Amino acid sequence: MSSSETIFSKIIAGDVPALILYEDDETMAFLDHNPVTKGHCLVVPKKAVDHIDECDEDLYKHIFATAHKVSKLLKVRLHPERIALIVHGYEVPHAHVHVVPVYHHGDVGFPKRPDKVVPRRELEKILDALLGKADK
16 A cells, blocks of 8 residues: 555545544644543654655654644643643554543553663764764
């Protein structure tokens, strides 16, 4: 299935029903049909883009502006302790942000981290590679 033929593109086209919470010219937010918590929404760009980091800067900003609007609405109406924004990009090959109300610690978890602390020297090498500096 190409990114132009995803379940999200079908929802955007109106070919698959969805419970739409918000929509504008560039984005749509709808309730997730398999929610992590009550009110879990997805924010998607209407333009078919596989990975969120492939969006141009304006679309990227707009997606997160929509996520911000949805987050505020969820907080006012559903009263969660926090809102989690999750971008992992494996379920559907169409960029999306999960906006998840968190009612209790543990509703949404971060992957278990290894018990080892990475030595600073290794972290410095990673930083150098990210900044384009030559190996020391």
